[in-house]
Amino acid sequence: MNISLKALVAALALCASTAAIAAEPIKIGVSGPFTGGSAPMGVSMRDGVKLAAAEINSRGGILGRQIQLIERDDQADNSRGIQVSQELINREHVVATLGFINTGVSLAAQRFYEEAKIPVINNVATGSIVTKQFLPPQYPDNYVFRTSANDTIQSALIVNDAIDKRKFTKVAILADSTNYGQLGREDLEKALAAKGIKPVAEEKFNIKDVDMTAQLLKAKQAGAQAILTYGIGPELAQIANGMEKLGWKVPMIGSWTLSMGNFIDNAGKNGEGARMPQTFIQEPNTPKRKAFITAYQHAYKVDRIPSPVSAAQGYDSMYLLAAAIKQAGSTDGPKIREALENLHTKVDGVITTYNHPYTHDNHEAITMNMTVMGEVKNGRVAYAYDADLGTPAQEKKQVKTHPKK
Structure with missing residues (x-):
């Protein structure tokens, strides 16, 4: 093989190798x-x-x-x-x-x-x-x-719905024991404090808990008009079902996880009316x-x-x-x-x-x-307020303050 042919072979091999890397x-x-x-x-x-x-x-x-x-x-x-x-x-x-x-x-x-x-x-x-x-x-x-x-946004929307729009003055917080639940509880407390409201009861539960009777009784005895929640689907369903067992029904307003399928399915009719912030509703x-x-x-x-x-x-x-x-x-x-x-x-x-x-x-x-309130209606999440249905988040402009470096 002459020098020029060797060079050509080497060049082709290099091209093939480069193409392989690029691919x-x-x-x-x-x-x-x-x-x-x-x-x-x-x-x-x-x-x-x-x-x-x-x-x-x-x-x-x-x-x-x-x-x-x-x-x-x-x-x-x-x-x-x-x-x-x-x-x-x-x-x-x-x-x-x-x-x-x-x-x-x-x-x-x-x-x-x-x-x-x-x-x-x-x-x-x-x-x-x-x-x-x-x-x-x-x-x-x-x-x-x-x-x-983030939960700063969500807690503000939850509190706005409960206090400003629905005029509740006595609310209880039920949050799971994870970082998610406890950090969310803190954000709810801050948002309520900004409205001059202190929760009448604050209760904790663990993942996989199936009996919320003790927590719900404390909220009921404290005169709670609504339950504000931070948890995930299965345990949130236990809260809704626990209220049914006690014969006590007040609204559930919580973080976006109230939209999870395993809350809606496990709570059934007891989950109807639950409200939560949503960036997207299947509409x-x-x-x-x-x-x-x-x-x-x-x-x-x-x-x-x-x-x-x-x-x-x-x-x-x-x-x-x-x-x-x-x-x-x-x-x-x-x-x-x-x-x-x-x-x-x-x-x-x-x-x-x-x-x-x-x-x-x-x-x-x-x-x-960009975030709206959803509500469980007939086993699905729908817009809680018709005004949001007409102006979905996708059509809203991003309103942000960008600090300089």
Whole structure:
């Protein structure tokens, strides 16, 4: 083989090698509880992400590469969440992760993404502190983002509905013993204090508790006119069913998890009328939402999405991440973070059209005016107020204050 032929062979081999590298998929982690009491949230989020990824891949992927989702079940367990994060980062070499459903898991596990300088978008976890763990000056750059309504927003809406709109003056708080429940309880207390209201009773319960009689009796004896809740579906259903057993019915107004399928199904008629903040309600009131709902129902052979909020937020998080990778022209963690903080193009999501959703100092994509109150009606979540049905969150402008660096 002469020198020129050898050079040609070497060049072709290099081109083939380069093409192979360029064609390698972009690995993105998807972390959440796909089993257990939190599964409706985790599965719906995962399926929303998968739907978005499939759409993006069908259009050629990102940077000419296909998305490969690496799914892991964290079982809503903090220790398992830590293990999953380390595995996704160190073994799977993901460029980013979407997920974290449970606030406690997020707070325990997302530090590994911060250390590795790999972005993570919390698309369901709502604890107010979630995006504030890694702030300056100790951490010059924060790699934790969010596409869900944080508990500061939710607690304000819950209290507004109970105190301002429905004129209750005596409310009790029932919250589970997890980080999610107790941090949410604190946010409720602050929101009530701003209205000059102190809860007449505050009670705690544990995951898998099936008897809320003691907690409900204390609330009843204290004269509570409404129960404000922070927990997840199965235990929330026990609260609704416990009131029925006591022959005592007052409104339940709580965090977005009152929309979970396993609350609605387990509570049955006792769950009717429960209200909660929602970023998305399964109502085809815009073309984008209609297309998303139809695609989800077709892909997963369901009528009612188990957790519509989780599905929509998961879907939108994938599109936001894809836009950042495309803008960065790279899968390098710091470059993706920088792009997320300064997205040049609008991203058409299910919840809203995102227009510069993040800055260096603000990693919250969802604002108060994008969130509406939902209500359980006839076994589904509907708009609590007709006015919100006419002006869905997607049509509302993002109203945000972006602090300068």
